[in-house]
Amino acid sequence: MLQTATRAGAKTSKKDPPHERYLEAFRWMLQTRIFEEKLTSLYRGGLITGGVYVGRGQEAVSTACGLFLQKGDVFGPLIRDQAGRAAAGEPLLNVTRTYLGSRQGSMRGRDGNIHRGWPETGQLAMISHLGSLISVVVGKLMAKRMKGEKNFIGLTTIGEGGMQTGATHEGMNIASVEKVPLVLVAVNNHFAYSTPNDRQFACAQLVDRAPGYGYEGHEVDGTKLADCLDEIGGAVERARAGGPPQLVVASLLRLAGHGEHDDASYVPAEIKKESWAQDCVPATEKLILEKGWLDAATLKQWRAEISAEVEKAVETAQREAAPVASEEDWCAISTRGMVDAPVLAGE
Amino acid sequence: MSVTYLEAIREAQAHLLREDERVYLYGQDIAGKFGGAFKATKGLAEKFPGRVLNTPISEDAMVGTAIGAAMEGMRPIVEMQFADFSSIALNQILNNAGTQFFRTNIPCPITVRLPSGGTKGSGPFHSQSMEAIYSHYPGLVVVTPATVEDAYTMLIDAVAIDDPVIYCEHKYLYYHLKADALPKDRLPIGKARIVRPGRDLSIVTYSAMVHEALAVAKEFSASGVEIEVVDLRSIKPLDTETVLASVARTGRLLCVGESFPWGGATAEVIARVATEGFHLLDAAPARINARDTPIPYHPNLWVDHRPNAKSIAAKARRILAE
Numbered sequence: 016m017l018q019t020a021t022r023a024g025a026k027t028s029k030k031d032p033p034h035e036r037y038l039e040a041f042r043w044m045l046q047t048r049i050f051e052e053k054l055t056s057l058y059r060g061g062l063i064t065g066g067v068y069v070g071r072g073q074e075a076v077s078t079a080c081g082l083f084l085q086k087g088d089v090f091g092p093l094i095r096d097q098a099g100r101a102a103a104g105e106p107l108l109n110v111t112r113t114y115l116g117s118r119q120g121s122m123r124g125r126d127g128n129i130h131r132g133w134p135e136t137g138q139l140a141m142i143s144h145l146g147s148l149i150s151v152v153v154g155k156l157m158a159k160r161m162k163g164e165k166n167f168i169g170l171t172t173i174g175e176g177g178m179q180t181g182a183t184h185e186g187m188n189i190a191s192v193e194k195v196p197l198v199l200v201a202v203n204n205h206f207a208y209s210t211p212n213d214r215q216f217a218c219a220q221l222v223d224r225a226p227g228y229g230y231e232g233h234e235v236d237g238t239k240l241a242d243c244l245d246e247i248g249g250a251v252e253r254a255r256a257g258g259p260p261q262l263v264v265a266s267l268l269r270l271a272g273h274g275e276h277d278d279a280s281y282v283p284a285e286i287k288k289e290s291w292a293q294d295c296v297p298a299t300e301k302l303i304l305e306k307g308w309l310d311a312a313t314l315k316q317w318r319a320e321i322s323a324e325v326e327k328a329v330e331t332a333q334r335e336a337a338p339v340a341s342e343e344d345w346c347a348i349s350t351r352g353m354v355d356a357p358v359l360a361g362e
Numbered sequence: 363m364s365v366t367y368l369e370a371i372r373e374a375q376a377h378l379l380r381e382d383e384r385v386y387l388y389g390q391d392i393a394g395k396f397g398g399a400f401k402a403t404k405g406l407a408e409k410f411p412g413r414v415l416n417t418p419i420s421e422d423a424m425v426g427t428a429i430g431a432a433m434e435g436m437r438p439i440v441e442m443q444f445a446d447f448s449s450i451a452l453n454q455i456l457n458n459a460g461t462q463f464f465r466t467n468i469p470c471p472i473t474v475r476l477p478s479g480g481t482k483g484s485g486p487f488h489s490q491s492m493e494a495i496y497s498h499y500p501g502l503v504v505v506t507p508a509t510v511e512d513a514y515t516m517l518i519d520a521v522a523i524d525d526p527v528i529y530c531e532h533k534y535l536y537y538h539l540k541a542d543a544l545p546k547d548r549l550p551i552g553k554a555r556i557v558r559p560g561r562d563l564s565i566v567t568y569s570a571m572v573h574e575a576l577a578v579a580k581e582f583s584a585s586g587v588e589i590e591v592v593d594l595r596s597i598k599p600l601d602t603e604t605v606l607a608s609v610a611r612t613g614r615l616l617c618v619g620e621s622f623p624w625g626g627a628t629a630e631v632i633a634r635v636a637t638e639g640f641h642l643l644d645a646a647p648a649r650i651n652a653r654d655t656p657i658p659y660h661p662n663l664w665v666d667h668r669p670n671a672k673s674i675a676a677k678a679r680r681i682l683a684e
C-alpha cells in the first residue's frame with residue numbers, strides 16, 4: 016500500500032486532495048472495481064464454482080476500513096470488503112486462488128469466495144452467520160490486552176441486515192463491557208439480499224443505537240471518499256487512543272445483486288436517484304480530474320497497471336492445481352489422537 | 363479429607379490458573395465472592411485477579427470472544443450456567459469453533475463447561491444433556507466425566523487439547539460423588555474404562571448413568587449374573603475398540619444414556635457394534651434413554667422420564683433372557 020501512496024503522491028498537483036491518503040485510497044477503489052468486474056466475467060463464463068459477491072458501490076467505505084490498520088490490528092472483513100481486504104494487505108492472488116479453487120489459497124479449497132482470511136495481516140475468515148464475527152474480534156482484542164500488547168485496535172464491518180441478528184447485539188454489547196478498542200463500520204446499503212430497510216429495523220437511524228451500547232456514533236455518506244476517510248480514520252484513531260467503541264454508519268446503495276446470480280430487479284428505479292445512491296468510483300475519479308489532483312494520462316496508466324495485476328493473479332491461480340480428495344486428510348481437528356472413528360469415514 | 367465431583371472441577375480450574383497463564387475463566391456470575399451458580403469457581407476470582415471474569419448474559423458472545431482469544435494463544439474456559447443455555451451459543455460452537463481448524467488451519471483451543479443432566483425439580487430448561495448435538499458436528503471433542511477423578515483430570519486434559527472441548531459435567535454428581543483425594547494418575551481422554559468386569563452382559567454408558575448401571579450390576583451379581591459396565595468417558599472420540607472388546611467377552615449389549623432417545627450416543631454405539639461386531643452378538647443389542655418429551659419438573663414424573671436402576675434392570679433381564 017505504501018508503494019501505491021508514493022506512486023499516487025508523485026502525481027499530485029495544484030491543490031492538495033482533501034485527505035492525505037485520498038489518492039492512495041482511490042487506487043484501491045479502482046483496483047477493486049476492475050478486479051471485481053473480472054471476477055464477474057469469470058463467473059458468467061462458468062469459471063467460478065459457487066457464488067461471487069462484490070462490493071460495487073461500497074469501495075470508498077471498504078477502502079477506508081482497511082487503510083488505517085497497522086501491524087497487530089485485527090480486521091474482520093465481511094461480504095463486500097474486497098477493497099478493505101486489499102488495502103489491509105491481502106494480495107489479489109489469494110482472492111483468485113480462493114475463487115478459482117487453487118489448493119494454494121489460504122482456504123485450500125475448504126471454503127470459498129468471501130469466506131477467506133489472510134492471517135498474515137490479521138484478517139479473519141468470516142463464517143456466513145452474520146454478526147458472529149464481532150465477538151470473535153472482541154475476544155482477540157481481550158487476549159491482546161491480557162498479553163500486554165499495546166496500541167492495537169480491531170475493526171469489523173456489518174450490513175444493515177446483519178445488524179439485526181442477536182449475535183450482533185451480543186457482540187456490540189460485550190465489546191463495551193470489555194472496553195476493547197473496537198470500530199464497527201455498519202454499511203447501510205439499503206437492501207439485505209432483497210429486503211429493504213423498513214423490514215429490517217424500525218428505529219429512525221441505525222446510528223441512534225450507538226449511545227445505547229455505550230459507543231460513539233458517526234454517520235457518513237458512503238459515496239464520498241473524503242468523508243469516509245475522515246470518519247473511519249477518525250474512529251480508528253479514537254479507538255486507538257483509548258476511546259470507547261466506535262460505530263460508523265455509512266449510507267449508500269448496493270450497486271449489484273446480492274451475488275452475481277441476482278439481478279436485483281427488486282431495487283426500485285427511484286431510489287437510484289438519491290444522492291447517496293451514486294457510484295463512488297466514477298464520482299471520485301471525476302472529482303480528481305476536475306480538481307487536477309491527477310491527470311487523465313496517469314489514471315489511464317493506473318488502469319493499465321491494475322488490469323495487468325488482475326490478469327496475472329487470475330492466470331497464476333488458473334495454472335495451479337486444484338485440491339484432490341484422495342490427498343485430503345479429512346480431519347476437522349488438529350489433535351490426531353482425538354480423531355473419532357476413521358473407519359466410519361467412508362473408507 | 364474427601365473431595366466431591368464439584369470440588370474436583372474447582373480444583374482443576376485452580377490448578378490450571380496456577381500453572382498456565384494462558385488460562386482464564388469466563389462465565390455468568392462466576393466471579394466475586396459468589397463463585398458461580400454451583401460454586402464451581404468459588405474463591406478463584408480472589409486468588410487469580412483479572413482471570414475469572416463475569417460476563418453479560420450473552421452465550422453467543424461469550425463463546426465468540428473465547429474463539430478470538432484462543433486464536434491469540436489464550437486457553438479460555440467458558441462456563442455455561444446450565445448446559446441448556448448453550449443452545450444460544452450453538453452457532454459459535456458448531457459453526458465457528460467446530461469449523462475453524464478445518465477452514466483456516468488455526469487451532470481453536472477453547473473449553474466449554476456444561477453443567478448437564480437432570481436433578482429433581484429442575485424442569486425442561488435446567489436439566490438437559492447435550493452431548494449428542496455437539497458430537498454430531500465435526501470439529502469438537504466431547505467429554506462426559508462420571509467420577510471425581512475424571513472430573514479433575516479430564517478438565518485439565520481438555521484445556522491442554524488444541525481443539526474445542528465440550529466438557530459435560532453432571533449436576534447430580536456435584537455433591538453426590540466423593541473421592542478420598544484428587545487423583546495422581548489419569549486415563550487419557552478417548553479411552554473408555556471398564557468400571558466393573560463381567561461376563562454376561564455389557565452395559566455401555568457414561569456420566570451419571572454409570573452409577574445407575576453399577577447399582578444394577580451389583581444387584582444382578584447377587585444372583586450370579588455378572589454385568590460388565592463400560593464408562594465411555596468421552597463421547598467423541600468414542601472408544602469403539604474397548605466397547606467391541608467388552609461385547610466380545612459378554613455377547614450382549616445394553617447402552618444407557620440420560621439424553622433424549624432419537625439418535626445420540628447410545629444409537630451411535632449400537633450402530634458401531636452392529637456394523638463392526640455383529641458376529642460378537644448373541645442377542646439383539648438394546649438401548650435405553652430418557653423419554654421423548656421435554657424433561658418434566660415434578661419429581662414423580664422426572665424419575666420416570668430418565669433411565670434409572672429399575673428400568674435398566676428390567677431391560678437387562680429381557681436381553682439376558684434372549
Ligand SMILES: Cc1ncc(C[n+]2csc(CCOP(=O)(O)OP(=O)(O)O)c2C)c(N)n1
Pocket residue numbers: 094095143144145173174175176177178180204206207208269273
Ligand atoms: C444469520 C444469517 N442469516 C441469513 C444469512 C443469509 N444471508 C447472507 S447475506 C444476507 C443479506 C445480508 O444483508 P446485509 O447484512 O445488509 O449485508 P449486505 O449483503 O447488504 O452487504 C443474508 C440474508 C446469513 N448469512 N446469516
